[in-house]
Amino acid sequence: MSIQQKARSRCHWLPTLDKTQDTLYLTLADQLAADIAAGRMSPGDKLPPQRLLADALGITLGTVTRAYREAERRGLTEARVGSGTRVRGTQADEPDFHHLSRASAGSIDLSLSIPIPNPVRAEQLAFSLQQIANQPDITRQALAYQPEQGNLGQREILAEWMTRHQLPVEASELLITEGGQHADYLAMQALIRPGEAVASAALTYPGMIAIARQLGLKHIPVPTDHQGIRPDALERLCQQQKIRLLYVMPEYNNPTGEHMSQARREAIVDIARRHDLLLLEDGVQYVIPSQRGTPFYRLAPERSLYIFSVSKIIEGGLRFGALRAPTNLIPRLSAALRAQCWSVPGLMGAIACRWLSSGNADTLIDWQWAEVSRRQVLLKQTLLHYETEAHAYGFHAWLKLPEPWRAVDFVAEAAHRGVTLIASDPFCVGSHPAPQAVRICVTPPAEIGIFETGIQRLSTLLREGPSHAAPLV
Ligand SMILES: Cc1ncc(COP(=O)(O)O)c(C=O)c1O
Structure with missing residues (x-):
């Protein structure tokens, strides 16, 4: 032969x-x-x-x-x-997104978008638990089933806090959820039927990709430019097919970092009104008021939902968030939440609301905000000769790899040098091509010095190029 x-x-x-x-x-x-x-x-x-x-x-x-x-x-x-x-997988056969780090022991984790570790949080939690334990009314309430929409007192505290932070809402427009992921899921499950289409930026938060798959929805990738979703592309897609909902992160897209101008937001609202789209804005990556544009629900309150969570402000383990929705949709959303879990536990809300109303959350936000911006400056300086996109106060940066790097090789090589990263693949909607790019999160290291070591290693790797990568078999 x-x-x-x-x-x-x-x-x-x-x-x-x-x-x-x-x-x-x-x-x-x-x-x-x-x-x-x-x-x-x-x-x-x-x-x-x-x-x-x-x-x-x-x-x-x-x-x-x-x-x-x-x-x-x-x-x-x-x-x-x-x-x-x-x-590459394109449908439900792909593994779902991972929210926990796969960094091996000793590796510098730049893969997760989480708050910067700070021991103050554990102290504050211990203090809040003691305070709650000394208040029989609150402990009794925490043991009881809550209304589907969430405990009214907690919704009022949250509405007051959000309004003070220039996200004006009424308690009646809020549903308490178990964090941002749950709010995203709730909105999609309650408002979109299996087989219907939703759209988002072609590279988006993997949690949303997982939700669309789980619910059997069509997930349409919308082409983007330096301001995120392109109105002309969205318009064309809406003319070709019925899209029920557009998922947006206008402050800075996770992972690619683009910020939408006011004009861009208004153009998208115009399309949403003409084609009867719901707008789901994910505000989990919290941005302080002075740096924030107008949220979609202020531009088109009748069709916009907004997601709030304490996960990036306080800690993700509290699983406390909220969905702002037009009041006519609240009964449908409440019914869906009841079907899922009856109600969100009152205890976590009691803790989170203490944090918000005492000012402790604000102190943490201010500290983290300043720290994140220092890290972004450091990253920009260290990777000056490479193409990065990031919000000045964002949790991550998007690094477009120079030729001939491939994202999988870069991630593998970085791992060899003790730095954990995520390549572009999990962020791609449907079969959208995965660009040769990686997301670098700035927050997981507790110390800025460790973060600096991590990005210096990446800079060295970029300079040396991929010649050391093992050959593909
Ligand atoms: C854009 C976005 N939405 C939602 C979530 C999930 O939020 P939570 O941890 O509150 O469920 C995350 C977490 O990283 C996120 O980045």
């Missing part, structure tokens, strides 16, 4: 290739795209090793390598050092 015959017998993907084409590698990548679209290759399927495919097709290894790179660039596949190239 010839080498080619042997190779052909071992190749589980064997495209028919028109060898008369000049750009064979593009033809091969196109063939892969066609096979995926036709279901002949499925998410998770491994592509043959490059040498084997080259032998099987009687073409050069270089052509196959270029074709595989092109397929990865288009977002059709993902390559992992040591485990080869696989077809």
Whole structure:
């Protein structure tokens, strides 16, 4: 048996290739795209090793390598050092997003968007618990079932706090939730039916991608520019199909960092009104009033929902947040919340509300705000020669990798050097191509010095380039 015959017998993907084409590698990548679209290759399927495919097709290894790179660039596949190239998942078969760090012991974690660790929080929690324990009314209330919409006293405290921070709301417009993720899920579950379409920036918060999958919704990626979602692209998509809801993060998009101007927000509201879209604004990545634009619910109160959470201000473990909605939608949302969990526990709200009303939350916000901005300045300086996008006070920066880096290799190399990062892949909606970019979170290290060491290691890695990466098998 010839080498080619042997190779052909071992190749589980064997495209028919028109060898008369000049750009064979593009033809091969196109063939892969066609096979995926036709279901002949499925998410998770491994592509043959490059040498084997080259032998099987009687073409050069270089052509196959270029074709595989092109397929990865288009977002059709993902390559992992040591485990080869696989077809990327697009549907429920992909694992859901991880919210807990996978940083190994001793690694500098720059992968998670969490508040900067501060021992003051544990002290404040102990103090709040003592105070609550000494107030029989509050402890009795905490033991009771709460109304679906949430405890009225807590909604009033939250409404007062939000209004003071230039997010004017009435207690009657709020539903208490178990954090921002729950608020996102609640809105989608209550207001969108399976099979209907929702849209967001093409790169968005992975928690929203997971929700759309779980609920069997179509998730449409909207192209973006330096201000986030492009109105012309949204308009076109709305003309092509019925979209029920647009998910937005106008202050700075997670992960890509774009901020929407007032004019951009108004253009989106105009489209939402003409095409009857709901607007779901995620405000979990809290921004102080002086740096914030007008929230969508102030521009279009009748169709806008707003998500608040204490997760980035106090701590995520409290699982305390709220959904602001037009009052006519509150009964539907309350019914959905009752079906999910009856009501949110009163105890966590009692703790969080103490934090908010005592001023302790404000002190923490001010401290963290200043600290985050120092870290962003440091990051900008250290990675001066590279393309980064970030809000000056944002929890993360988006680093577009210079050629010839690939995001998976950069993440793997960074891990070897003791820095944990996330590549672009989990942020991609549907089969939107994963750009060669990584998200760098500035908040997980408790000490700014550790953060600095982390980004210096990344800077060294960028300077040295990917030549040390292990070859793909
Ligand atoms: C944009 C965005 N929305 C929602 C969440 C989830 O918020 P919570 O922890 O309050 O559930 C996060 C957490 O990182 C987030 O970044």
